[in-house]
Structure formats: C-alpha cells, structure tokens
Amino acid sequence: MVEELHRLLGAAGVPGPYVLVGHSFGGLLVRLYAARYPQEVAGLVLVDSAHEQQHRRAPAEIRELAPQFEEQARQQFEGLKALIVSGSLDPAMLPVPPQLPATAAETFRALVASGPKHVETLLAEQQAVQVIHAELAAAAITSLGDLPLIVLSHGQPMPMPGLAPEVNQANEQLWQELQAELAALSSRGRLVVAEGSGHYIQLERPQLVIDAISEVVAAGRTSQDRMPSR
Numbered sequence: 001m002v003e004e005l006h007r008l009l010g011a012a013g014v015p016g017p018y019v020l021v022g023h024s025f026g027g028l029l030v031r032l033y034a035a036r037y038p039q040e041v042a043g044l045v046l047v048d049s050a051h052e053q054q055h056r057r058a059p060a061e062i063r064e065l066a067p068q069f070e071e072q073a074r075q076q077f078e079g080l081k082a083l084i085v086s087g088s089l090d091p092a093m094l095p096v097p098p099q100l101p102a103t104a105a106e107t108f109r110a111l112v113a114s115g116p117k118h119v120e121t122l123l124a125e126q127q128a129v130q131v132i133h134a135e136l137a138a139a140a141i142t143s144l145g146d147l148p149l150i151v152l153s154h155g156q157p158m159p160m161p162g163l164a165p166e167v168n169q170a171n172e173q174l175w176q177e178l179q180a181e182l183a184a185l186s187s188r189g190r191l192v193v194a195e196g197s198g199h200y201i202q203l204e205r206p207q208l209v210i211d212a213i214s215e216v217v218a219a220g221r222t223s224q225d226r227m228p229s230r
Helices: 002-011 025-036 060-086 102-114 117-139 165-183 206-226
Strands: 018-023 041-047 149-154 189-194
Touching: 002 025, 018 025, 018 206, 025 041, 025 117, 041 206, 060 117, 060 165, 102 117, 149 165, 149 206, 165 189, 189 206
Parallel strands: 018 041, 041 149, 149 189
Antiparallel strands: none
C-alpha cells in the first residue's frame, strides 16, 4: 500500500514534499512511507493511529479473544458481501457514523452497495493486519528526527464488550501510552488528547484535525525554507 501510494502520487504529478495524515490503520502506512521516503515527507498527523506493538502488549484477555473477534468480523464482511453480490442489500441497512453529513452518508452507502470491492478490501486488510504490524515492527522506526508531527488520541474510553472493567481500563491505558510513544518519535512531536471523542476524531472533533494539519503544514514549510539550496 505504501508503494502504491508512492507510485500514485508520482503518476498523478502531485509534487512533494507531503504532509501525510493517517487515521487508525492508516497511521502505520504513513509512518512507513516517511521511513522509506524521508525526503518526500514534510510532516505527519496521526489520528488515533494504530501501533505495531498494540497486539503484543495488549492484556492477556484481549490477546486470547482476538481470534474470535477477527472471525466475527470476517463473517460479518462475508455476509455483507453476499448481500451485495446478490443485489439484495438495502443501502439504508449500512451503518454509518452519526456525525457523517447526510449527503456523504448517502454517497458512502451507494458506493458500498454498488459492488463487492469495498468489502473485499476490508477482508483483505483484515487478513493482512498481523503481517503489516510485523512489517512495521521489522522496520524498527525508532526515530523520525525532527519531522513535524502531531499525534491525536481519543479522549473518550472505548471499552470492548464482554470484558471486565479492569481489563478495558488496562487496555485504554496501554493505548494512551502507545500514542505518547508515537509522539516521542520526533523531537518536534506533540500529543493532543481529543477530549470527548472516540476513535473517529475526524468526525467527532473535526476542527481539531484541521488545526493539526494546518500546524504541521506550516511547520513543514518553515523547515523547507531553512534547508540549504542545492
């Protein structure tokens, strides 16, 4: 996916350097992009980003249940795909975050219902999650130097159903620790906790994301201006 993004930007003629913004799983990809193509990246914004150590360091109870959660998700995606392929899916059945504007929600539902590609991609990503986390761990990205970096982390705990409160609390504490570790990758990294927001900060606290992007863009431009001419 990193290589596809690299080729896409080149083929589209989009000039760098880039400020890359990654939400959740996308946070892994933009960090790997920055590690592989440091001269092309002017800054990063990580929005409640996944971390390659989150599964390995999760509470034992969550690690034990992970295969069950993954299988449940796989079955749901397969069932959704069957409905789409058969043409029997009512787009109104598709859940969307309540903060999504009505026109965007309608477009999203129509696109998902139009063919199986979206769900097939979700299935492919789910099957590759462990491999991708392992690839990030193997890349050993221990520093991003002084790259402008803002890490946004959810401020509203998101307990997993069926788990004891102390397990959910330990997992939430781990998540915040991992977000702090991401911010520490750069000497110019900063962690911002999005109070009152869950995982989809871009929908629940959009201005916070907009402000973070604007700040990193400005910092990236300043850094580029300071670079010696060649």
